[in-house]
Amino acid sequence: MKFGRVIDDQTVEQLRSALDNTIQEELTREDYSGLPPEFAFGHDRRGEDGSRPVRAIHQFVNMWKVSPEFAQVMHNPLITGAIRELMETQDIRLWHDQVISKPPGDNGHFACHHDFYFWPLDRPSMITCWLALDEATPENGCMHVVPGSHRDPRYQPITAELTEDLHLSPAPPGPGEPGSLYNDIRTWMPEKTKPVVLKAGECMFHHCLNWHLTPHNSTNNQRRAFVTIFMPDGARYKHDQSPNHPCTSYLHLADGAKMEGPNFPLCGV
Numbered sequence: 001m002k003f004g005r006v007i008d009d010q011t012v013e014q015l016r017s018a019l020d021n022t023i024q025e026e027l028t029r030e031d032y033s034g035l036p037p038e039f040a041f042g043h044d045r046r047g048e049d050g051s052r053p054v055r056a057i058h059q060f061v062n063m064w065k066v067s068p069e070f071a072q073v074m075h076n077p078l079i080t081g082a083i084r085e086l087m088e089t090q091d092i093r094l095w096h097d098q099v100i101s102k103p104p105g106d107n108g109h110f111a112c113h114h115d116f117y118f119w120p121l122d123r124p125s126m127i128t129c130w131l132a133l134d135e136a137t138p139e140n141g142c143m144h145v146v147p148g149s150h151r152d153p154r155y156q157p158i159t160a161e162l163t164e165d166l167h168l169s170p171a172p173p174g175p176g177e178p179g180s181l182y183n184d185i186r187t188w189m190p191e192k193t194k195p196v197v198l199k200a201g202e203c204m205f206h207h208c209l210n211w212h213l214t215p216h217n218s219t220n221n222q223r224r225a226f227v228t229i230f231m232p233d234g235a236r237y238k239h240d241q242s243p244n245h246p247c248t249s250y251l252h253l254a255d256g257a258k259m260e261g262p263n264f265p266l267c268g269v
């Protein structure tokens, strides 16, 4: 759902220039020690032969650990207030954040997907804040959603069961019922989904079972977004659902452990 403005133009500028600095640092970095391991995920590092492949989509996971400017966002009262209301809970934690930057030129689309089953978490209660750092339009690859798909069992795996609260319980990914929408939604294109057009500084929220995609950026300008994913305090680690997730694989958490501690801070406190 589109929410509206949560940061002013000056803060947008601060985040853009902090991101420019990070990209510049990463292009020249020789020493990776001292960086959180997950930060390496999704963007270029020097190859073993010393070469640096060019990849147009820059993804930086857990910017909050490397940039004080980005670390502010998880405590923004407009964002945390909305998350508390949507989640119907007072205490919320950061699962992780990430910048996703689609520069002009050769950059890919994100196919239609929902997020929950990529994460080693025990309940489908996470909510993502997708904050535009550039105006986001269908032409430059804005978020596109399938409205209501997080509440509709036709869009979920066959083993998902209806529950009282969030309508679906955790379940492994698998086929859908014969004839259900789950079987073909992964191939849906933007025309079958709803674009969420945002100005820089505005955000939208999506539930972790909501289906969404972003198309290519076909413009000559950047499309940068800062994505912050919140979970309710009390969420627990579920290893088998995503054993190699970059934010947890190096932490060696026990199955069922409460997600807490310095890697998963309480937000808006």
Ligand SMILES: O=C(O)CCC(=O)C(=O)O
Binding pocket: 100, 110, 115, 128, 130, 141, 212, 213, 214, 225, 227
């Ligand atoms: O920003 C993008 O291009 C994709 C983001 C996404 O899929 C997400 O926030 O779950």
